[in-house]
Amino acid sequence: MSFKSKLKNLDYVHISRGCYAISIALTIIGVICLSIFGLNYSVDFKAGSNVDISLTETVTKEQIEPILQELGIAEGTHVTPGADRITIRFTKVLDEDQDHQLKNEILKLDSEASFEVNTVDPEMARELARNAMLAVLWSCLGIIVYVSIRFEWRFAVAAVVSLLHDAFMVVALFSIFRLEVDLTFIIAVLTIIGYSINDTIVIFDRIRENLRFSKLKTREDLITIVNKSVSQTIMRSLYTALTVFIAALFLLLLGGASIKMFSLAMVIGLLFGAYSSIFIASPLWFVLKSRQKNKPAKAS
Template identity: 50%
Template sequence: MNYNTKIRFDFIKHRNKFFIFSIALTVIGILSLLIFNLNFGVDFKAGTNMDISVGKSTTQAEAKEVIEQAGIKDITPTVGGTGNDRVSARFDEVLPQDKITEIKKLFTDKYGEQVSAEVNVVSPDMAQELGIKTIWAILIASVAIMIYVMIRFEWRFAVAANIAILYDAFVVIALFSIFRLEVDLPFIAAVLTTIGYSINDKIVIFDRIRENLRFGQFKNREQLADMVNASIWQTMARNIYTVLAVLVVALSLFIFGSESIKLFALAKIIGLTSGAYSSICIASPLWLLLKGKQKPKKAVNVSAMP
């Protein structure tokens, strides 16, 4: 069947390679989580986080020296902001108010009265509650998307889409575990928005597959595979432009944004890239795999949609 589409690469033919790569990355991610877990930030681990604006350029060594004067060792603060004038320090314990006041005073004595500090304290109970709510948020989002796709299309599309978006979310989590990047509340927001952007790419391709399926007669699996590959290429330009538009924003935030949003932007970049990959290389081939197991009707006509 001629789809008037220039096929530059046969994604369906090479689907097993994509499956093997994705499974391997998933296994590596699982091992990393089991061995190293995630590098939880103060939002998910009891402790105190101090974000101090000193009003002038400073260095990590100078900031560490000030904190050590308060009797706190083994803390390595980060320095950022415009002109390296902000110091962020995370403490793995809930600091008493007098200790927080002492640290502020030490920074004021060194840098002047323009010093200001923002303090974020998370208790053990609050950290546990945030972790549980995060898991529920991801599960509820996934189930809601599956129900929507099942109503809008059919169950095979729903299963393929949900496996792919969960893979996208897991890729972000796995890479943050492997490279020991800090996981905080903005990271969770990035994972949830990744799921939203990822399903958009998949719906575009699935809609074209459904349209081609509706008006075609497919006598064997090879013809069905050709149709899926053609559908991918028919929507390729739209998907690329959509992803690139958001990637430009995420890259700009990562390069020019403050330290507090860099990891959020990085999680978005990883999620968007994975979403574009999974839409083409996982979701569509998975739907074909599920459709191929459907018992054919009469003249092996797979064009009928539920």
């Protein structure tokens, strides 16, 4: 039997029980890590200065650190070297004199170096973090309203649980491995939500179509509908996810440092998105729908 045939004959509702256990375990681990470690925010979300230096000559981290010590700005500083650039992140905002002195010292090492300085004050950092959370919440609310109108509330609940699962898994992994969270990360999370809901809606639309031509009498009839609908759309979902995954992977491997976290978040999110659309969203709708079927009819 071919791989494609095996996928079409799987009992997705039964397999989802194990997937729920895995997702719950990962969620608990993620909550614990977020509670203990939090997120490793970039300068975009906390006060400080970020200095990007484009180089024409070789300048090492070891050459930069003594300069920072001499200028008295080494405390809480993180230096990230690259092939033709160095990024220096300060937890405090550099004043005009410190900025000028730093540039002069770097120019002694590379006279053609160019600088890009990004500074975020505490109020701006708080506002960016607040707006990022609001963007995710408003997008989820919009999806709930749209799916409830277009389908029914059970589809909406299952879809939102699925996409929040994907977003949280990415956030949790960034917390566990202390990866930097910047504005491009938020863009990646919103993009992941978009791809996740797209795959989920495709499966839900097939479930709705199959429901029109089926007479549901037992719980097993619902299981058959869900398994049939997922098997009919699974290759389309996998091909879509794989196509975007390949693009995101090459962006991660070959792209610049400025989009590295965006690409990594996309790679992780696309994997979880394909997984949740198949093994979380549709089986969760089945659970909600089966409870309705099991309710006793009201007396007329």
